[in-house]
Amino acid sequence: MTTTIKSLALTMILFLGGFASVFSSDTIPVSKSAREEQKQEERYFIRGGIGMQGMLSVFYPSDVNAYTKDLYSAIKRKYAGYNSGHEPKEMHWGYGYTLKADVRIFNFLQLEPYWDHFYAFPLEVMFDEAPGGQFGHYAIQATYTFKMSYNEKGVSLLWVPGSKQKNIFLTVGGGFGVLQGEFTESVTGYERVTGTKTSLDGTRTFKGTTNAWHGTVGLTFVPWHFLELELMLNGKYAMIKTLQDDAGVSFTNPYSNDEPVSLNFSGVDLRVGFKFMFP
Numbered sequence: 001m002t003t004t005i006k007s008l009a010l011t012m013i014l015f016l017g018g019f020a021s022v023f024s025s026d027t028i029p030v031s032k033s034a035r036e037e038q039k040q041e042e043r044y045f046i047r048g049g050i051g052m053q054g055m056l057s058v059f060y061p062s063d064v065n066a067y068t069k070d071l072y073s074a075i076k077r078k079y080a081g082y083n084s085g086h087e088p089k090e091m092h093w094g095y096g097y098t099l100k101a102d103v104r105i106f107n108f109l110q111l112e113p114y115w116d117h118f119y120a121f122p123l124e125v126m127f128d129e130a131p132g133g134q135f136g137h138y139a140i141q142a143t144y145t146f147k148m149s150y151n152e153k154g155v156s157l158l159w160v161p162g163s164k165q166k167n168i169f170l171t172v173g174g175g176f177g178v179l180q181g182e183f184t185e186s187v188t189g190y191e192r193v194t195g196t197k198t199s200l201d202g203t204r205t206f207k208g209t210t211n212a213w214h215g216t217v218g219l220t221f222v223p224w225h226f227l228e229l230e231l232m233l234n235g236k237y238a239m240i241k242t243l244q245d246d247a248g249v250s251f252t253n254p255y256s257n258d259e260p261v262s263l264n265f266s267g268v269d270l271r272v273g274f275k276f277m278f279p
Contacts, residue, residue, distance in 0.1 A: 061264045188201055230272065
């Protein structure tokens with residue numbers, strides 16, 4: 001999986017770098033004269049803006065994937081009539097959006113406070129068992145659902161060469177934030193033990209906080225002086241080592257010596273967005 005992430009990152013960097021070379025000058029005609037543009041640019045050495053981006057991410061939460069597989073194996077051993085077609089997959093992909101503000105200085109450096117919202121695609125593990133176990137005394141029909149998400153607030157410092165005179169320019173930089181992550185496990189269904197049917201209906205939520213670091217490279221398109229469109233590749237490192245519920249109980253894996261379960265949101269995401277810049 002690590003090789004896949006590295007290959008995706010390298011491909012996108014080459015793609016964005018190639019576009020930056022091809023579009024090294026203005027490609028969108030403008031109505032103002034060169035002198036009028038120069039006067040406007042010299043007048044506003046600070047510009048501000050607001051914007052939004054959507055993102056598609058690939059990441060690898062190894063501890064969570066190990067936990068879901070261990071839970072599945074434990075239930076499989078208890079209920080002998082299991083259906084192997086229901087074996088769980090792994091979490092790798094997610095989606096989200098970011099809200100941000102921009103302060104651009106001398107059309108060269110850009111300070112960008114942001115607020116990320118991320119949601120992993122939910123993972124479901126389903127059991128629909130015929131009676132099994134010891135002498136057919138055990139049976140289960142249940143769906144386990146696992147969800148991961150985070151909110152992150154931080155700031156980026158970006159280098160935007162060419163934003164003063166080009167309609168397409170390179171954007172590169174990095175930053176850090178404070179990330180609040182969440183893991184939720186829920187189950188619905190029932191189990192039958194020696195003729196007694198018990199309802200399964202519960203939810204557990206664990207939360208944690210960590211620092212997150214990221215690097216960004218991409219292209220910004222300027223179809224209009226006040227509107228900019230963005231295509232960005234973002235790499236992130238963020239690991240929450242300890243998770244707890246509201247009662248202060250830590251999230252551990254009972255099927256692997258009660259080892260702590262961490263949330264690893266490190267990975268790569270592709271972002272597409274827009275922002276309005278003033279004046």
